[in-house]
Amino acid sequence: MSDLSSINEQMRSLLARTARGRSEFEDLVVVPVFAVVVALIFGMLVMLATGVDIATIGKSFVALAKGSLGSVNALSETLTAAIPLVLAGLGLGLGFRAGLFNIGAEGQVLLGGTAAVIFGFTFHSLPFAVLMPLSLLAGAIVGGLYAAIAGALKAATGAHEVITTIMLNLISFKLLDYLLRQPYIQKEGRADPISKSVPDAAQLPRLLDWLDPNLRLHAGLFVMLAAVVLVWWILFRSKIGFAFRASGENPHAARYAGMKSGLVIVAAMGTAGALAGLAGASQVLGVLGRASPGFSADIGFDAIAVALLGRSHPLGILFAGILFGGLEAGGRQMQVDAGVSIDLIAIIQALIIVFIAAPLLVRAIFPWGFARKSKGGSEV
Amino acid sequence: MSAVTTDTTSEKIATGKARQARIVGGVLIALALLVLFVLDVGAGQVATFKLSRPRDAIVLGDLVVPGQPFNLVAAALLAFLGVRQFLRGGVRWTSISLGVGLAILVMAFLVWATADKSFSLTGMLQATMVRAVPIALGGLAGVLCERVAVVNIAIEGMLLAGAFTGALIGSLLGGWGGLVAAVLVGGSFGLILAALVVTFRMDQIIAGVVINLFVLGLTSYVSSQVFAEVRSLNNAPVFRAWKIPLLGDIPVIGPMLFNQNLFVYGALILVAVATYYLFHTKGGLRARAVGEHPRAADTLGVDVYWTRYVHVTLGGMVAGFGGAWFTLGSVGRFDENMTGGRGFIGLAAMIFGRWHPVGALSAALIFGFADSLQQKLALLNTPIPSEFLAMAPYIATIIVVAGLIGKARAPAADGKPYVKE
Numbered sequence: 001m002s003d004l005s006s007i008n009e010q011m012r013s014l015l016a017r018t019a020r021g022r023s024e025f026e027d028l029v030v031v032p033v034f035a036v037v038v039a040l041i042f043g044m045l046v047m048l049a050t051g052v053d054i055a056t057i058g059k060s061f062v063a064l065a066k067g068s069l070g071s072v073n074a075l076s077e078t079l080t081a082a083i084p085l086v087l088a089g090l091g092l093g094l095g096f097r098a099g100l101f102n103i104g105a106e107g108q109v110l111l112g113g114t115a116a117v118i119f120g121f122t123f124h125s126l127p128f129a130v131l132m133p134l135s136l137l138a139g140a141i142v143g144g145l146y147a148a149i150a151g152a153l154k155a156a157t158g159a160h161e162v163i164t165t166i167m168l169n170l171i172s173f174k175l176l177d178y179l180l181r182q183p184y185i186q187k188e189g190r191a192d193p194i195s196k197s198v199p200d201a202a203q204l205p206r207l208l209d210w211l212d213p214n215l216r217l218h219a220g221l222f223v224m225l226a227a228v229v230l231v232w233w234i235l236f237r238s239k240i241g242f243a244f245r246a247s248g249e250n251p252h253a254a255r256y257a258g259m260k261s262g263l264v265i266v267a268a269m270g271t272a273g274a275l276a277g278l279a280g281a282s283q284v285l286g287v288l289g290r291a292s293p294g295f296s297a298d299i300g301f302d303a304i305a306v307a308l309l310g311r312s313h314p315l316g317i318l319f320a321g322i323l324f325g326g327l328e329a330g331g332r333q334m335q336v337d338a339g340v341s342i343d344l345i346a347i348i349q350a351l352i353i354v355f356i357a358a359p360l361l362v363r364a365i366f367p368w369g370f371a372r373k374s375k376g377g378s379e380v
Numbered sequence: 381m382s383a384v385t386t387d388t389t390s391e392k393i394a395t396g397k398a399r400q401a402r403i404v405g406g407v408l409i410a411l412a413l414l415v416l417f418v419l420d421v422g423a424g425q426v427a428t429f430k431l432s433r434p435r436d437a438i439v440l441g442d443l444v445v446p447g448q449p450f451n452l453v454a455a456a457l458l459a460f461l462g463v464r465q466f467l468r469g470g471v472r473w474t475s476i477s478l479g480v481g482l483a484i485l486v487m488a489f490l491v492w493a494t495a496d497k498s499f500s501l502t503g504m505l506q507a508t509m510v511r512a513v514p515i516a517l518g519g520l521a522g523v524l525c526e527r528v529a530v531v532n533i534a535i536e537g538m539l540l541a542g543a544f545t546g547a548l549i550g551s552l553l554g555g556w557g558g559l560v561a562a563v564l565v566g567g568s569f570g571l572i573l574a575a576l577v578v579t580f581r582m583d584q585i586i587a588g589v590v591i592n593l594f595v596l597g598l599t600s601y602v603s604s605q606v607f608a609e610v611r612s613l614n615n616a617p618v619f620r621a622w623k624i625p626l627l628g629d630i631p632v633i634g635p636m637l638f639n640q641n642l643f644v645y646g647a648l649i650l651v652a653v654a655t656y657y658l659f660h661t662k663g664g665l666r667a668r669a670v671g672e673h674p675r676a677a678d679t680l681g682v683d684v685y686w687t688r689y690v691h692v693t694l695g696g697m698v699a700g701f702g703g704a705w706f707t708l709g710s711v712g713r714f715d716e717n718m719t720g721g722r723g724f725i726g727l728a729a730m731i732f733g734r735w736h737p738v739g740a741l742s743a744a745l746i747f748g749f750a751d752s753l754q755q756k757l758a759l760l761n762t763p764i765p766s767e768f769l770a771m772a773p774y775i776a777t778i779i780v781v782a783g784l785i786g787k788a789r790a791p792a793a794d795g796k797p798y799v800k801e
Contacts, residue, residue: 046598050605101585159782162533162585163731166724167774167781174774178767304589341604346597353590358582 031362032309035355036323038365043348052340060338067333068326074333076208076217080287082325083220084109084279084299089306089317090231091147091275096312097235098268099248104150104165105276106300107172112143112277113284114176117195117291118185120202128201135202136223136281143277144270146172151269155262161269169300177293187290195291204286218286224318227275232314234271244268276300298346302328305353324349401474405465408481412458415485419492421447427491428498432631440631447495454488486753493762504749504756505636512741512748513647513709514539514719517702518726519733519740520647520654524695525570526735527658528688529671529793533588534573535699536723537595542566542703544599547714550616550707558616559642559704566700567693569595574692578685581797592723600716607714618712619643643701643709647741650698654737667691671791674798684798699723721774728777735790743780750776 040061047057068078088105095102116139123131150164179185180193187196204223208215235241247254247264255261279299288295306324310316331345355362421427425447431440461477490499518535525532542562550558569591576587607614619641627638637648658664669677670687678684706718725747726740733739754769762769 046601050602052605103589153778153782157782159778160731163724163728163781164778166721167728167778170721170774171771174767174771178765301593305593308586341601343597343601343604347594347601348597350590350594350597353586353593354576354582357586357590358576358580360580361576361582364580 031359032352032356034362034366035309035352038355038362039348039351042351043344046344046347047340056338056340060334060340063334063337064327064330066330067337068330072208072211073215074329076215077329077332078322078326079221080216080218080325081328082321083218083224083286084283085303085306085324085328086224086318086321087220087227087279087282088276088299088303089310089321090227090314091272091279092303092307093310093312093314093317094231094235094244094275095268095272096307097248098244098264099251100151100154100265100268100272101162102147102150102165102269102272103162103304104147104168104273104300105279105303106296106298107165107169108143108147108273108276109280109283109296109300110172110176111146111280112139112273113280113288113295114179114195114291115139115142115277116202116281117198117284120198120285121196124199124201126201131199131201132204132285135198135285136278139277139281139284140274141277143280144274147273147276148266148270151266154269155265173294176291180291180293193293197290198285202285203289204282216287218282220282220286223278223282224321227278228314228318231275235314240264240267276303279303302349305349308353309356398471401465401471404474404478405462408458408462408465408477410462411481411485412455412462415451415455415458415488419451419488421451421492421495423448425495427494427496429490429494430498430500430502432502433500436629436631436635438629438631442498443501445491447491450491451488454484454491457484490753493757493760497760499756499760502632502635504752505632506639507752507755508745508748509636509640509644510710510748511751512744513643514702514705514722515726515729515747516647516651516741516744517643517698517705518723519729519744520650520737521695521699521702522727522730523658523733523735523737523740524654524691524698526730526791526794527671528667528691529674529791529796529798530574530577530688530692531584531588531795532573532692532695533585533727534569534591534723535588535695535726536719536721537588537592538566538569538696538699539703539706539719539723539726540592540599540717541569541595542700543706543718544595544602544703544714545700546704547614547616547707547712548602550704550712551613555617555619555708558708559619559701562704562708563697563700566703567697570693570696570699571689573696574689577797578688578692581799584795584797596717599714603714603716614713616707616712618710619708641709643705646701650701651737651741658737668791671793674793678798678800684800688798702726725773725777728781731790732780746780747773747776 044057044061047060048054052060067074069075088109091108092102092105116135119138120131120135123134126134146168147165150159150161150168153159153164154161177193180195185195187194204218204220206215207217207219207221233241235245243254243259243264244267246257247259247261247268251261254264280296283299284291284295302324303321306320307317309323310318310320327345327348331342334340334344335342427445427447427450429443429445431443432438458481461473461481464473465477493499518539521535521538522532542565545565546558546562548558549561552558553561573587573591576582576590577584603614621639621641622645624638628634630638637644658668666677666682667687669680670682670684674684677687703719707714726744729743729747730740732743732746733741750773754766754772757764757769758766
């Protein structure tokens with residue numbers, strides 16, 4: 001009798017373990033793949049609804065694939081678009097781990113990029129080996145400080161970071177408009193708000209110009225990879241990263257364990273902002289060469305999707321960023337080839353996050369292909 | 381043991397309050413110095429405030445304020461309030477002093493900016509009301525959702541969806557058709573949000589952000605794909621102002637309250653109805669119970685899921701109505717991302733207004749004032765760059781959210797999903 005029940009027990013625990021393994025696989029692979037496919041299908045429906053004919057829809061999906069993966073140039077564009085998304089996404093993911101929902105990456109990208117430009121042309125006489133890294137650093141520091149405002153407000157008064165970071169975004173747009181009209185920053189002889197150009201010694205060198213001078217992939221790629229490793233190390237190997245994760249999981253427990261919640265909030269926001277600032281800096285130093293109104297082109301908002309899709313894990317964010325970079329590059333091709341507005345990509349991205357963030361919804365739409373969950377049991 | 385803990389907690393609160401009182405005192409003294417040295421009006425300059433327009437039924441004379449004496453008095457008052465904070469009993473006056481101090485600052489600023497010029501006070505009050513409408517309706521939508529413990533970050537997206545639908549359907553079926561469609565679309569996004577967070581238990585903030593991204597993407601896509609080609613689809617009629625006889629002729633406040641379009645009256649009525657509903661009816665009591673303690677409400681037979689669905693959908697409808705203001709209530713044409721963060725400011729107004737409809741409306745009026753002030757000041761050629769004036773509403777939002785959060789209390793279960801046992 002007791003033998004039988006113990007065997008039963010073992011069987012159940014074994015089953016639970018395999019079922020759990022199965023559901024982890026579902027979470028990390030099946031759900032994202034479903035999400036992307038369903039979002040693409042929905043994108044097709046939106047095109048149909050707005051009177052785009054079938055031939056054009058086919059052409060636009062071909063362009064999407066061709067523009068993201070179809071050639072060396074396409075791959076280079078995909079990676080170039082992925083660099084700032086991954087950098088900013090790492091910052092946001094780190095914030096999510098610490099329980100902070102930072103929507104302010106857009107503003108941090110803008111101000112970080114602007115700081116990198118200003119630093120670059122101010123110290124234009126410095127040699128490359130000094131100027132380029134310092135310009136990147138300037139972007140990171142300014143981005144970090146700007147984000148730390150929201151962190152400090154939350155730590156000191158409890159102001160919700162969602163609202164303060166959105167307001168800081170809006171403020172940063174106006175601030176950039178103002179800065180770009182200042183005689184010290186504005187390009188000589190221009191009436192429109194545009195900054196002076198970054199000197200060559202501050203630019204991130206292009207990696208593939210020996211193959212074709214039009215390939216835009218730049219050394220920001222290495223910055224991005226280094227940041228992936230660094231954030232992984234911070235989150236999973238360092239003491240402060242443990243504090244981030246602990247306060248994200250359970251702020252009360254973290255406080256009882258002696259972690260200073262205010263300090264953790266400010267540090268996490270600051271690190272996140274520094275990464276977003278770095279994203280802006282790598283964009284101006286590697287691709288744009290100067291700052292203009294709205295040069296961030298929604299990187300900060302797309303990065304939210306990247307961080308969510310990557311499940312706030314550095315590796316996941318890397319892959320998600322490359323996927324979104326591909327959508328971006330393919331979307332541009334789609335606009336050129338098929339005349340379909342690139343805004344369609346934003347719809348597809350939003351839908352991808354819905355399905356990622358609500359696995360229950362995916363399960364409801366696709367009841368097959370998932371292990372039937374017995375009530376309660378396998379949940380643990 | 382527990383008594384000791386309580387003692388230290390209340391002591392902590394007391395020292396916190398004392399510290400807050402001192403901070404406010406310092407801020408007020410700094411404001412006094414600001415008025416004295418920065419907002420310094422030259423001797424003999426006067427600021428002229430117009431109280432009525434030439435064609436009004438009752439014409440009042442202009443209000444002429446001598447600049448220098450006024451601002452000296454303002455600085456003295458600010459300094460008095462500031463010093464008062466450091467004296468005994470200052471704690472009790474903290475919020476009143478801060479409120480009065482900020483009001484004095486605004487007056488001193490206006491006098492400084494209009495020195496030797498003239499400024500239409502009536503016009504600005506009217507613009508304040510108009511600009512407060514989308515914020516107030518956004519805030520009201522937030523109140524309806526958060527009172528049943530659903531955090532609605534998607535107000536911005538719902539406003540944008542309402543604006544878009546208003547323009548599109550308004551162009552096809554006329555203003556009323558556009559308005560009804562905007563309300564229905566807003567409501568359906570409310571329903572989607574409710575489904576995502578209540579049934580599918582998605583994180584409420586993420587669900588809201590996703591709806592915002594989705595609406596922004598969809599409306600931008602259609603406006604660049606379709607509206608750019610077929611302009612007649614983006615040319616809706618605009619609801620004109622309806623002047624209420626007699627009341628509209630009251631000087632100063634008449635034009636502000638009684639000579640406005642449908643949206644202003646609608647917002648005022650909705651705030652009144654929502655207040656009555658939430659605090660004086662059985663349904664409102666149940667809704668608030670669901671927001672404070674869903675388990676208890678469930679035990680007493682209130683259907684938590686149903687209540688949340690209904691109120692979030694209603695909130696979406698209110699936001700859809702507020703969104704229609706952007707197109708049917710002002711320009712008749714949709715532009716990409718034309719709501720420009722008003723939904724988030726509405727959320728801040730809700731917090732500032734302590735999760736109460738009337739509070740949200742009052743807060744929205746303050747934001748509307750800041751908004752219209754920066755517009756009017758751009759005309760007065762003040763030495764402050766226009767970009768900084770344009771930041772004023774956003775900075776005001778941050779100050780409000782940071783400064784008042786300690787006193788405001790969200791519904792207890794706010795943001796938490798409820799799993800029925």
